[in-house]
Amino acid sequence: MTSTAVRSEQDNGERLLAGDIRALRKARRLTLAEIALKLGRSVGWVSQVERGLSVPSLGDLRNFAELFGVPLSLFFSHDVPAEKERGVVVRAGSRRSLGTSESGLVEELLSPDLGGSFEMLRSVFAPGAELKTEARRPTEEAGYVASGTFEIEIGGVWHRLDEGDSFRFEGKPFRWRNPGAEPAVVIWVVSPPVY
Structure with a gap:
């Protein structure tokens, strides 16, 4: 696999993670400000994570998992599907x-x-x-x-x-x-x- 293909797959995985975090927040009817306050982070950072512009650390993912009441493993089991099958x-x-x-x-x-x-x-x-x-x-x-x-x-x-x-x-x-x-x-x- 070329380095371009590897980077493309990483980008797709990061977009899936970002979408999951956004969906979990919305399902719990929480605002960006409420999430930021609970995580001790800025609203801008949470927004960037949800848009796939910032990648949360392992510690951040643990905090998201605890906040949303989901297993940490949810954030790590992304097999990136082929483009035509995504979603x-x-x-x-x-x-x-x-x-x-x-x-x-x-x-x-x-x-x-x-x-x-x-x-x-x-x-x-x-x-x-x-x-x-x-x-x-x-x-x-x-x-x-x-x-x-x-x-x-x-x-x-x-x-x-x-x-x-x-x-x-x-x-x-x-x-x-x-x-x-x-x-x-x-x-x-x-x-x-x-x-």
Whole structure:
């Protein structure tokens, strides 16, 4: 690969990172000034990061991850797609992985990026894994159980779902668990994006 091609790929990766940071800020309805204040940085610097003009350090990325409540790995798993596929196609081997097997939940981003009005995830819940504490997000969410058995509590009511079943809820508290002996795979859609 020529040095020009390497630089072009780096530039594309930096643009993807910049777009993700901007999308995360907007999804959380935060202003540039609020982000700058929370990070101890200038509004100009945050704006430059979001436009791909400045590249945040590893420490800065850790701070962004903590502020947005996302895993740091989200910012590092950019496989730069071919120009004609950018923002449109995600290849199976190029999905961004979120979470760890120790948590009992591993998610892959199926959406090309965090821009847009929703994100789509492939969530794999390990046998016996569960979210013990209720979560609540200002989002509309839907899921389709691709395999396994999955239980979800929405607004205080538990629902047992098997392969082929689906669900949807908006702004309600929820918890989940996999009561089965096999992993449960759920295709999950969230609007607006939270990762």
